[in-house]
Amino acid sequence: MAAAALRAQLNALLANMFTTGMVDEQFQQLQSLQEDGGSASGFVAEVATLFIDDADRIIADIAALLDQPVVDFDKVDAHVHQLKGSSSSVGAQKVKLACMHFRQFYEAKSKEGCLMALALVRSEFCDVRNKFQTMMQLEQ
């Protein structure tokens, strides 16, 4: 009974992540990769964990770059591009979109714009990180 309740909670969480646009069909593809492969249980959790650790580091690196008196916008570009890639590969749609929104500000070399864009990226990342962590707890 408890297992059924947890399963229902997990399904509701996943449904919410899709309907709010937090994750997209790429995340669905990762789930189906896990379901199809017999020895692949835990694949989604492993990818989500890797994404969380990676994104945490990248966001911290971007913040450090923007904290410099002279901002290296090329490096900001490289980091945002990397985060866009990994968020797209894991299906974290809102993070990906926030990264795409970021571009106009480092192309314009606007520190203020970049700081606002980073705040959005961080906010979207925190949301999806919390959901991924809850998902992994329910799966255990």
Added chain:
Amino acid sequence: MASSLKALLVEDTAVDRMVLSFMLRKFHCEVILAKNGKEDVDMFLEGNKFDIVVCDKDMPIMTGPEAIKKIRAMGATDVKIVGVSADDNAMEAFMSAGADDFVPKPMRLEVLGPMIQEVINMKNN
């Protein structure tokens, strides 16, 4: 689909390495990993042979297109090279470097599958 293809995956981002290598193994490829373009080139310099190379664009030390140019210049003209990137403008860089195909990230199974099958067919003919 069963294959005994040897795939070289060139990708600096850990998340993408994990997802792409899982997808390649789904098609029964043996997957060798390289973390940047220089490691990619070194694999070929060491005499390794691959049936397919899946290569990211922007990587430290050496980019994907730079590595592809060097690999083709070394005479590795038979190996299928697929460029992948989250950069929508990456196609030209890859194709002019000598890649056979470009796929925007994220890679999808329904895109990778036919590519793998094409390589199997060519290998069998």
